[in-house]
Amino acid sequence: MTRPRQFLSDNSAAVHPRLWEAMRAADAAQTPYDGDALSQELDARFGETFGRDCAALWVATGTAANCLALATMVQPHGGVVCHREAHIEMDEGGAPGFYLHGAKLLLVEGESAKLTPETITSVLDAIRDDVHQVQPHAISITQASEYGCAYRPGEVSAIAELARSRGLGFHMDGARFANATAFLGCSAGEAAKDVDALSFGCVKNGGMNAEAILFFDEGLADVARYRRKRAGHLQSKGRFLAAQLLAMLEGDLWLENAQQANAAAQEIAGACGERLMHPVEANELFVRCTAEEREALRAQGFEFYDWGPDAARLVTAWDTREDDALALAKAVSGL
Amino acid sequence: MTRPRQFLSDNSAAVHPRLWEAMRAADAAQTPYDGDALSQELDARFGETFGRDCAALWVATGTAANCLALATMVQPHGGVVCHREAHIEMDEGGAPGFYLHGAKLLLVEGESAKLTPETITSVLDAIRDDVHQVQPHAISITQASEYGCAYRPGEVSAIAELARSRGLGFHMDGARFANATAFLGCSAGEAAKDVDALSFGCVKNGGMNAEAILFFDEGLADVARYRRKRAGHLQSKGRFLAAQLLAMLEGDLWLENAQQANAAAQEIAGACGERLMHPVEANELFVRCTAEEREALRAQGFEFYDWGPDAARLVTAWDTREDDALALAKAVSGL
Amino acid sequence: MTRPRQFLSDNSAAVHPRLWEAMRAADAAQTPYDGDALSQELDARFGETFGRDCAALWVATGTAANCLALATMVQPHGGVVCHREAHIEMDEGGAPGFYLHGAKLLLVEGESAKLTPETITSVLDAIRDDVHQVQPHAISITQASEYGCAYRPGEVSAIAELARSRGLGFHMDGARFANATAFLGCSAGEAAKDVDALSFGCVKNGGMNAEAILFFDEGLADVARYRRKRAGHLQSKGRFLAAQLLAMLEGDLWLENAQQANAAAQEIAGACGERLMHPVEANELFVRCTAEEREALRAQGFEFYDWGPDAARLVTAWDTREDDALALAKAVSGL
Amino acid sequence: MTRPRQFLSDNSAAVHPRLWEAMRAADAAQTPYDGDALSQELDARFGETFGRDCAALWVATGTAANCLALATMVQPHGGVVCHREAHIEMDEGGAPGFYLHGAKLLLVEGESAKLTPETITSVLDAIRDDVHQVQPHAISITQASEYGCAYRPGEVSAIAELARSRGLGFHMDGARFANATAFLGCSAGEAAKDVDALSFGCVKNGGMNAEAILFFDEGLADVARYRRKRAGHLQSKGRFLAAQLLAMLEGDLWLENAQQANAAAQEIAGACGERLMHPVEANELFVRCTAEEREALRAQGFEFYDWGPDAARLVTAWDTREDDALALAKAVSGL
Structure with missing residues (x-):
């Protein structure tokens, strides 16, 4: 043995050599927080990758990414529709309750930890529309799901359509977004079709401690910048997180x-x-x-x-x- | 020019070469979160440095360190006595309000952003002891202070004495604890004499993105471990944070x-x-x-x-x- | 027709005539908040009724009573074990999330909305004892249950025993405690055997807007007093709430x-x-x-x-x- | 003696006889919460009194009124500009921190506990416009002030103008609004000119336990309805609160x-x-x-x-x- x-x-897993190189190269550029050239480049580079204007914020963990994204969509008295086995429900130590100030997770059942418009609707429709029950403010799905299954672009956009029709925000937990996209063989934009915010995973894919939150709505990003600082997630040497993310995008x-x-x-x-x-x-x-x-x-x-x-x-x-x-x-x- | x-x-500032080396060396050891050998070594090494049993938790930022430390001492309905120009009051984007669930900072005036038993007492004594006013639960001082001034060991222990006599927790924000200790020429333990928790700064002193919270009371540390995860600050590759801290302690x-x-x-x-x-x-x-x-x-x-x-x-x-x-x-x- | x-x-329902009388009689006694003679009498009178020392706090609603009681037992990172159809889960508009600062309800299935040591244990045992999952801090049951069923004294004390053995607080939502006790034909103390806190309902039983939170642990009551004020539930003319409660106890x-x-x-x-x-x-x-x-x-x-x-x-x-x-x-x- | x-x-103080009568008369009308005819009449009656469309919600205390009003205007990461001696700062046991989820009170000095556009502006302008400092989301003034002084209509509207120009909500704590209005000899609408929300006091003026929150913006009222329930302030026999308020308005x-x-x-x-x-x-x-x-x-x-x-x-x-x-x-x- x-x-x-x-x-x-x-x-x-180990950190990828190209990320190590990028971090070393970032040592010199000393503008603090997210004012450095690398952090400033993220919006453009992620925008290219997704074929859609976006605002990209780095954070250190997927839990922070998910919760900060949701905090821009969900008021404290609202709820988030997600799968009963979603990471935010099962494995984040109650972080959604903390970041969303007591908002509630509204749980949906379903095969392979995936949601569908039907299963979501059945949960939404069971909520009485009065002040005695927590009303939904957003939907969150995981790409790939907690059981390693990928949503097809059409499945994602069908949920997006439902979210829009109900006035709900739409978040995707992409801790393994790369794996799903690679499997689907489609573009990044297709794999996250019409979501309002995406937690773009990097740590599980060869990063050290950088994840990106992508907002496809600048208003949400603006709120998230305040909330990130407030959560102690605005690192003063953020350049090292940006470097990881840019290296990850570079050459796909x-x-x-x-x-x-x-x-x-x-x-x-x-x-x-x-x-x-x-x-x-x-x-x-x-x-x-x-x-x-x-x-x-x-x-x-x-x-x-x-x-x-x-x-x-x-x-x-x-x-x-x-x-x-x-x-x-x-x-x-x-x- | x-x-x-x-x-x-x-x-x-740049990351110190010995920290880079330590981080590279940590790449191999793949136990997640804080289960790796490096993270497990922190308590002992910090204990040696401070001459006192302690529990050491890494986090990415000083804001997270300060707020997680305080969250173990302060109930949501309580308050933290600190200087009017304390970092937690002025520069953390309201993070104490978030981490302490709305607890209040009770502000003290004083030369060079330092507190004294007298100035603290004058604030404490002005608080009516009834449910209409927020009652103090902890005191927080900054070593070195926000104006770059060091508390002498006797000054620290006098405040500790006051805290104990009033039943308050005692936290030290040590974002520049190294600079204060170097100036004082005393031991680490003397520079943080009788505090319950210390935010031990590393980032401003040549680190990349690791700070330590030191608890000299295991009960507090246990709460902090849950709160750290809940705040999205439990990194899965925490070994890289531990590596930074250990390299910083190594050979002083x-x-x-x-x-x-x-x-x-x-x-x-x-x-x-x-x-x-x-x-x-x-x-x-x-x-x-x-x-x-x-x-x-x-x-x-x-x-x-x-x-x-x-x-x-x-x-x-x-x-x-x-x-x-x-x-x-x-x-x-x-x- | x-x-x-x-x-x-x-x-x-209508307010009982004897409560109207008591409220009118209370008009004169003008000490504010809970300093009036009627409020000061509550502990003793409830203590007699329950055959156990207790601290009694009035509040205006059952939701406030339940959530303030739980807030003394559950830290923000903890959870409350309750039935899936419990009032706190289904009908309080997310109030537990608010009052407990994001703590989580840990849901148990069971006949007639009742919990048993077995069903509770199965939920407790499924929670991994690590920081990634929300740990239980308290159990809450409803007497009578949301389906109008009464816990026998032995059933209550069996759950109390479990709570104690696991280090959990034990709360009873007694919105219809009177109905349960009347059905059981036992003493008040038996119907709430060994609970740490009881929301003693009055509004549904002929009151206007007074409920009592009974704490059988003075330490919890002390926290609740601060939290009650902080929640805007400390009425300045609290004498009218006390009057309702005392009239309700008078002559059973x-x-x-x-x-x-x-x-x-x-x-x-x-x-x-x-x-x-x-x-x-x-x-x-x-x-x-x-x-x-x-x-x-x-x-x-x-x-x-x-x-x-x-x-x-x-x-x-x-x-x-x-x-x-x-x-x-x-x-x-x-x- | x-x-x-x-x-x-x-x-x-005692409850006014006409309020007692109104409450007795309300006993019969048994629609729960705020669905009863009396509660439903509040918007119209307050609208007449203020000469402005408004949505009126009853609550039991001024603290709840103030904090629920502010919670509709202030995000958790924001702040409320108020006087250093404002009731919300000094006497509400930290309720704003609770209801606003950790938002911060930004304190202004000034004669007789009154704010002016100049003193407000000096505080606003000292806040760096970055994520490290809590940004203002609303202004709150007290009519009459905590030192018993009334804002003239022109003083109120000048602050309203400032609030609008800075994109801030504008709340008035009217615990003694009646006294101020009676002193000013103007209309209710003038005494609360251009505010977004008013805590209309009744308890200190002969009420038992009813205050009104008036929203001059229906969007805010809608949020407040959820937050009121969530705070345990939605009484099931709300008709008794509505009765007090209507009796207070009746015949001025x-x-x-x-x-x-x-x-x-x-x-x-x-x-x-x-x-x-x-x-x-x-x-x-x-x-x-x-x-x-x-x-x-x-x-x-x-x-x-x-x-x-x-x-x-x-x-x-x-x-x-x-x-x-x-x-x-x-x-x-x-x-």
Whole structure:
């Protein structure tokens, strides 16, 4: 037995060499906060990538990105429609309650942690339109979903249409937006079609500690700038966050990294067959297997999380070694 | 004229080479959040430095450090006694109101932005002890103060004594704690004598984006861990923050960097004479000078902020070049 | 057709004559806030009624009572275990999110809107003990439940035992506590056995605008006093609220009123047979009936709310006329 | 010595007989919350009184009225410009911090607790327009001021003009609006000229526990309705609050009561001469007198609060007996 073969999460993967280079290069430019040349370049570069005017703000974590984005759309007495297994509901330690000052998450059920206009509508319609119940102010979806499934552009725009018709903001948690976009093979703009704000993930895709919040509405961005400072997320050396993001966009490194992670996931998926609980459309696999089977995999050096008593979650990353993926595929086949 | 000679702030100075090295070395260790070996080492290393058991949490900014520390001591209906020119009052975009859920800052006047038991007591005693007025829950002081002045150990412990006698928490904002400690020539533990929590600054002293919150009470730290996540400040690659902090402590680099900044400040201070508005005990100088005089300095390439209509603020950093400091001293002398 | 026969809710019933008298008598005593003799008498009188030392605070609404009680037990980063159909979850317009500063309601399923140690435990045990998930700080149950069912003393104390063993606060929403107690035929203390705080309802039971929060822990009450003022619920003529509450306790008027409402409910229940969706243990009936049947009842002058497409909710009050209850029973029989 | 002669405060005065009658009459009308006929009549009746369309919401306290009004104008990251001695700053137990989710009060100095465009502007202009400082979102003034002084219509509209030009909301705390209006001898509309929202006081003027928030902008009122419920201030028997307010408007009882209180204050003021610290333009007197003099007054049965070591605050109310006022005037003359 040698080094572990890590399939625990992409959230602690190595930092990509081109990001290291970009950060080193940023050391010299000493304008504080987001006044530096790199931070000032973000709007234009993300605008090109998305084919749409946008305002891009860096923050250090996806939780901060999601919550700051939502805070621009949701008043404290309102609610956010999201999936019952959404990251904002399950894994952010109550951050939405903090950032939205007590606003409520309005939970929707649905396959593979995806929302549809129908499931959203059924939740919306069950809310009495009076002051005794929390009224929805926004919808949030995750691209790729918490079960690694991608929304097709048409699915996204159908939800956007519903949001508009109900007067709701529309946010996309894109912690693994790169993986979804790489899978879809469409443009960034298509993968986030008609959203008002996107949390553009970078950390899980080879970044160190930079995520972007993209606002396709300058009014929202303006509010977010105040809220970011107020949340202690305005770093004085923000140039290092901007550098990471720009390096990620440069030459579409973000897609390249995602493709590597996705390819590794597909490699393993091919060996899983009926074990797969959800389609593999990004870099996460949810795989039925017994405690004994998991034990057998771990005995071979594979590291991963249990997913309840009868399954495992396997996550690949941009730096997953091809031989590790192949070995895991083989090991799963051999179960 | 060539490159600017920057005395604007230490908050965007270069990252120290030894921190870069430490961060690169941390890339491999992939346990997420604060489970990595580096993060796990912080308590012990800070404990050694301060000669006192402590729990150390990294965060990205001083604002987050201050507010998370205070949030463990102050209930939403309470207040924080601080100076009228404290950073938490003047420069954090209302972050205390956010993190403390509407708690109030109870403002004290005083020379050089320092508090004393007497000035604190006069504010405390003016608060009616009833539910109509916000009651104090904590005291916060800044070491070095916002005007670059250091609290002597005896001054700190006198305030600690007052806090204890009134049942109040005691927090120290140490954004420039290194500069104060270097000036005082005492131990870290003496410079933060009897505080309950310290925001230990690293960013202004050669860090990239890591500050430490030190709790000398494990109960407070436990609350802070939940609040940190809830505020979106729990980075998944926290190892890079831990690496910065450990490198800063290693061989007392934090003191060495501060000494350099302080020495540059003293160099300039020597030329300022009666112009100085406050004793120079850290790396900030507040210097009386007319608009014409400021113009003259800027014409020589010096960059700095105005401090009202009749003064300038000059800040040195660990990377201030000696020749720049000498040149500025000479320029000030020649006004 | 004459006057409507109101079974919509007890929340807007008439004010009992003895409360009117008590309020008139209170006009003279002009000490403001809760310093008047009547307010000062509450602790003792409630203490007698419950056979337990307590601190009693008046507030104007049940929502304020529930949320202020919980705010003393739950930190902003914590959660409250309650039933999915609890009033605090369904009908308070997000007030818990406001008063608890973003704390989360952790929802439990269960028959007749009642919790049990088992259902609570299953929710508690599903929460990962880490900072990524909101940790429970308190349990809240409703006596009688939102479906008009009473917790037996043993059921309450079993939940109290669980709360204690897990270090959780224990709150009871007693909007209809009188109805439950009257049904149980036990003492007030038994019906709220071992709770830390009780929202003692008065408005639905013949009050005008006074509810009491009873704290069986003085430390909690002390926090609540500050929070009450901070929430704008400290009325300067609080004597009128105290007067209502004292009149309600005097001669056990609270039980007498509840018995009348319960008796009317039983009268109707006797005619409902298999239509009843829940046992009738207070003054609410949930009755299966078709739209046509509801139409038929309304045609006879009965007013009530639909409960989904296939049921009606019928609520009696202290002032429900006996002939109206009899008429409704007869009408239901005749469906 | 007999009964005390109360000049402590108007906040606990008796309830006016016509309000008692109106409340009794309201007992029958049992539509809950604000759906009853009385509550529904408020907009029209206040609209007539103010000569301006308005939406009127009842609440139980002035603190709730002020904070709910401001919550519609001020985002959590913003601030409210008000006087350093404003009730919202000094006497509401931090309620603005709670209702505004941590927004900040931006304090202005000024004679007699009044603001002027000049003093407001000096505070506004000292705020750096960046994310590091809390930006103003609204202005709040008190009519009559905390020192019993009335803003003339031109003074109010000059501040309104400033608010508009800076894009700020404009709120008036009218806890003693009746006294100010009675003093000014102008219309209600003139006394609240161009404000966006007014807290219309009733409790201090013979009410029991009803205040009105008047919104001259329906959009604000709509938000306030949700926030009122969320704050636990939507009483189910709101008809009793509406009844108080309507009775107060009927036949201008509000002005009549205020005139009585004002007349009593003038009676006493006439005896105070140089002792008066502020013009007496409502029903409060701030009177210089030594501890011995206060003792002498108290020995004659007068009750009042000290105002610091060298003064007394004397407050009259609608039910101050004329002979008590005369007696106090005489007693002050004789000091």
